Amino acid sequence: MYEDSWYNFVPDHTHKRNPSTQQTSGHRRRGSLLQQPNGANQPDAVEPLDRLFEEPETSIDPPEPTLTRRAKSYSDFYRVVRAQLSKDAVAKKRRRKAKERSLDALMIGGPEIDDASQALPRLASLDGELIEASQREYLLYRDQLGLAERHLDTLIGDANGALDLLTSLADSFRAVESHTSSFQAQCDDLLTEERRLRKLADEVGTDWYYYDYLDGVTRRLNAPGASRLASHESFGEILTNLDACIAFMVKHPDYRDAESYLARYQSLLTKALHLLEVSFTGHLDRISADISKQIVATQSDSARHALAYGRFEELVLEADGLVFNVQRVVRSCYEQLGNPIPGQNFDYYSNTAVSLFSSYSSIRDRDLRPMTQQDLAAFKKDVKDVNTETACRNFIKRCYERSFNEASLFAKVFSIEPQYNADVQSVYAILRRQQRALVDAANIAPISTTLQPVLQPSDLQTVCNLLGWITNEYLILEDDEEEETQYSIHCHDLTARLLIEHLWPLTDNSFDSEVTKSISRASISPDALKISPVVNGIASSNAYPITKRALELLAMYDQAMPKERSSSPVVFRIIDETILALQRAESRLKASKAATPDPDPDLFMIKNLLILKNGLVSLEIGDVRPHPAAMQHFSQIWDTLSPQNWLGLFRGILGGTLTLSLWSSAANSTVLPGRSQAPAEQDAHEKLDDLLRQSIYAFTQRWGTLMNAARGGKRGAQSSAALEKELDEKLLTAFGGQPEVVAKLKEAIQINAQAQKEVKAEKSVK
Template identity: 75%
Template structure:
């Protein structure tokens, strides 16, 4: 009935349930394979059984299993579940959109009553079960995950509960142990505190006993037969340090048993130790000196002597390094690096030892270098005679500075200090300064001053000023781009001390002598009292010889001294100005005495001329309180402003007929005070400032001159009997002013203005007096 060829239409791949079968058509029941073909066309292919297959998207195969990450916590698990539910819902929506309404009909296909099983087809019941299983796969997986999470959470809860019980039991145990051991801990703390106290007390007792026990050992060492050799070893400084500590301890605790006795014994041992150091160092210097001095005397070469005096001597002295180190330790116990004193319990002991060491060293160096210093002095005297005093002094000072710098370097290497200038009587500088030797060092500049002053004593004053100016510019004033070296600093310090302690006082004395000779005791000849015409427009060309000499002395002093010493506080400046004023007053008195016989020159005009010249010199040299002014008679404007001639009329009205003399009017008195007789001219001249005294005399002379000529002008204008005509009077005034101040029209104009104002003031005063 059925032929096998019917079954040949079923392809082999149809037996395989793969999702790759194309099912683009909608779900419909396929025709039965039992139906026979119509007709005899056996070759026609039958349609596949579409009703038995699904779309690729609805394959009955179960989905691939996925491994869900185990949740670490409840929040993490919740996030994983939500993500899985979102993915399941999205897949379900896609299936619904793909299958549409026909998908449900495919699932509801009726089961045929008679099915003929054949190879390659599955039963309908199996397909339904697989379909149900596939549709519920996501939910089943979610249920399994929930069950697994539940078990995991139960485990976590059980573990947490166990840990909580364990921690509770541990806390109870710790509280119990703490309760039981608190008292024991307190006892232990008390024991530890007591142990620390006892240990500290034992240390203090042991330390205090050490200061007592050290006495026997150090006494045996310092009194031993070979104690003098201790100073050659470096550990000798430990003995000094320990003795200092013992003395300080006994002095700090006088209440201890036998503290005074131990203090005295330790001080005695310190004195003995320092004495051993002095003896050892002096002996070492003598051994070095014996060889160095012999070699210096045996040679005549300057280079060889210099090498022996400094290079070889330094090498031999420092060869005893232990002894030198002990000496440095003793020196630094009382002085710092710059030679300043270090206060302490044992300062007197160490300072006396330091002074003795310095003295021994200075004696040895002065003895060893005596041939060199003698040669330098001979060269200096020879240059003084053959060349000149100024050049010889310059070369000698340079040589001494170089020698002093080398000595200071050697001294610093041996004693480890560099003494600087100090006024403290306990400093190392003062200790060295008191030891005056022929050799120049950092603290001893007296040999330079002594030899230089012996030559300058017989030299001219200008030579002294030139030498002072050279020293100041060469060593005190450094150029802007000049590098400061150790040598320049050393020379600067030496120069400062040389000038302040020796050369400046010597120069001041020389100026005092010159002032006394050329100003105070200078004779006043009748020829010098005349006012000659100005030569070549130089204002000082017709000044009095005393005024000219005063200007020369002021210029020389300003050249030789720094500005700090040439101000108004300088006694030399005051002496020059003061003696010049006195000399000019003597000349004025002589003119007034001989005025009847010789009316020319005018005494007041003579004083105005010479005092203005002197004032101009002070201003131009910036001496006193006066500052630099324009060239010419720049001082006159300052004096004129001080006089204030515009206020003279008020002054005259205040006097009203009194004696019009400027002798009652000074710079420190106003018109009212002057009218009451409060003048300052009666003060002691030596108590006044030189510039102030000069200004006061200028005001007196100017007022007297303008008052007299104002009277003559009024008499000429009023036609008074015996008076000259106005033209003759003015011509005579012009001649006098031209002779005294030729080439200085500003001075002449100011004086004429003052005369006119004075004349007008006298006229008004006379009118007011007549009206009364």
């Protein structure tokens, strides 16, 4: 069943067993289920086992050995074993039946043996044969087990030998390790020292580079053709290396000759930047010499525009290496929006950038001077032939278009888009300090310089119309506008600066002059002091002329200015000067000895102060109109002066005291909710409300006294009917079409009269 060749460490794969050849066995042993079909070849002759002798073939021979199929997996092997076991069981049953038949056969037939002595030896031999036949199968298994035991002993011996060999190898390795540990430590020390020396060498080499670079860059910048470096891509590398060398010398001032090398590197950086500046200026001069002649020789506006922007841009950007180096220098000290970038060499780069900007602006101003002069000539012609407002609008549009084109060209040349910045080192501040006639993103002074001589002698309405147009056209964006364009954003920024820096101060000065002329120094005629009936239900139609002019000025100011400027000092000066004019008129009325035709001074003040108050409140809420149809804010003022508070207030007035807290609270309540009021605006409101309350109190007190006298039948007093008729006529003349105001004043007169009665009754009881 087992062979020694199966357990060899190196199996012999050269000889393969022919599966078709049947194994012959002298003992006809049954093939083992554990035999490997792909093992080594079996020996040609099988030697007989000791103490085993071949028996003659009988009908009770063991089954022929069969070659079983090799199992491909554990499950297949298990199935094959079960099939073989089932075959063995069937064979055993057959042998048992054959044995029984042979025993039966032994008992049958043959001549009768009479002699007992002859029968006993034969029976003994038969018993021996039967025992040997029955034990033949088990003896075969015993021999097989013995063979397996010998093979297993061989395997155990081989394994023990391998273990002994491995143990000796481990002992040898430990011995070698113990002998080489000191050598390994020495090697580690050598490697550490090597790394230290290498790092030190790298540091020395790096530091030496900052010293060694000086000679090479000095020769390059002082060479006869050094100006050509400004257009080469290596120029940027030179600037980068110079910056690194300067930074190294500044960082290590204790190094040998660091101060001397720092000064020389800074000098070389200045020289390199100067070469760039000279090259760029020369490039622009060459382009300008060609472009300026063509612009002068051309009379077409479209051709001039193409030469000034399209052709100029094409020629400038042809020197891409030079332009790239210029952009690199500018971006070294300024960011995209023109804000300064602090750095070690900011002053060097900034000075060069300022020189580049100045050269560029001067050349552009000189080349476009014919176009600028043409725009000025067209503006003066429109002022004479058309009108001032239209001429100003057209001029502003042309300036905005030219400014946008200049800003786009500037961004392409220098790779920055300067925005408004109060920092004096920003690009915007630098460009603004340059005096030029050409309008650009930073220079809007030429617009104001051109418009101011024309707007100053013009009437105030023209100035307000122009400001209202430019505000609505460029400053206020429409809600339904889908997307803001670059041009609209540029015009928005220009308009904001133009209004804040130039046009709003000009407009404020114009309003101040108009207030002085038409309000402060206005003459007072006797007819203007009379209160005429209301015309067409318009509350301000019978107002004092100065009050009307104040309303007109407020309306024009609201038209010209955005709501954010409603708290401007101009508005409060209009209110203050109007109040002073009304007080002068009131004093004249009180001093006049004329009879009935003159109006009541208190009623005159109430009428005009209410109109002025209504105009002021309308301006704050953004509802200023040239001619308000009604005093829609009178109810708000009247609620402040609530009749429920009048009785106690009149008692205090008649008793010789004055409740100032009520006045101040009433004044404060007139401030619109959600509006932040400046101190000047609060003072104007308080003064206006104070005068209005005084006039209402005086008017109602005087008429309350007359009502009590008429009702009490006092001698020389008018009758109640005649007095009420006279009061109705005065109130309807002053507040025609406004029954709410008439009813409130009558109610206040009745309350005042009742308060006077109660005070008089209290005094009589005392």
